[in-house]
Each structure stands twice: as C-alpha cells, then as structure tokens.
Amino acid sequence: MNLWEYRDALKAVQAAREQLLELKSERITQSLSGMPAARSREGDRLASQAERIDEARCRLDAAKVEMYAAYARVAAAIAPVQGRAHEILNLRYITGLSMGQIARALHLPRSTVYRLHDRAVRQLK
Incomplete structure (x- = not known):
C-alpha cells in the first residue's frame, strides 16, 4: 500500500x-467582420x-x-490503526502535514511522533 x-x-x-x-x-478571439467566413485561421x-x-x-x-x-x-x-497513531497517519498521509507540524499540532515531542508513526506503519504491513 x-x-x-x-x-x-x-x-x-x-x-x-x-x-x-x-x-x-x-486570449483567442474570432474577429467579427459581419461577413460569414469560410474556415478562417x-x-x-x-x-x-x-x-x-x-x-x-x-x-x-x-x-x-x-x-x-x-x-x-x-x-x-x-x-485499523487506533488512537494517536491513527491521528498521526491521518495528518501525515491525508492532510499532508510534516512530522514537525504534526508534533506541534498534537503537542507531542517530535521523537514521539516518529516512534508512533513507525510503529503504526509496521502494524499496517
């Protein structure tokens, strides 16, 4: 996946x-001469x-x-992933936030976000 x-x-x-x-x-406009035109450029x-x-x-x-x-x-x-790990995966792969942005949004240390993310991804395999 x-x-x-x-x-x-x-x-x-x-x-x-x-x-x-x-x-x-x-801008492409057709000139209007009033005369019917055959196929013009x-x-x-x-x-x-x-x-x-x-x-x-x-x-x-x-x-x-x-x-x-x-x-x-x-x-x-x-x-299938539950809790914070699901929230991290959602923010990462659906919302598109970076790990730093996720850490700030969830008020977690970046190392915790990386650890939960890695554990969740391994759980999916």
Whole structure:
C-alpha cells in the first residue's frame, strides 16, 4: 500500500486544474467582420482552443475521480490503526502535514511522533 497515493493524486488534480486555468486565460478571439467566413485561421484556432479546453476538463475530471478513489484506499488502509497513531497517519498521509507540524499540532515531542508513526506503519504491513 502506498500511503502517499492520495497526496500524489491531489497534486495531479492541482496540476490539471492549473493547466485548465492556463488554457482558459489564453486570449483567442474570432474577429467579427459581419461577413460569414469560410474556415478562417482564427476560426480554426478558436475551435482548436475549445477542444484543448474540453480535453483539459476531461483530464481534470479523471484526476478528481482518481483522487477520491485514492483517498478511500488510504483511509481504509489506515482505519485499523487506533488512537494517536491513527491521528498521526491521518495528518501525515491525508492532510499532508510534516512530522514537525504534526508534533506541534498534537503537542507531542517530535521523537514521539516518529516512534508512533513507525510503529503504526509496521502494524499496517
């Protein structure tokens, strides 16, 4: 079990979202001359841009589906662990906190967080 799976999937969603926003921000406009135009270069570019945006939306949707599935897998994997150890695993692999941040959040020494984390991960194997 890859406990980092959810965090990796979340990064993929963020990257897909950024790509979509970048595509949407590109300025491509079709000139309006009042005359019906045959296939112009601007029209081709506009259609091409719309297609790229649609593909980016599809990639974002697929990344979200994978992220939700990864969340469920990681949450199920750490579910058997109880108490503080479960809280540490959740903060680490779901929330994405560093060991130092976890220690501060739980008001524990960092060495205790590392020890509980290591014991919990061994329990999962």
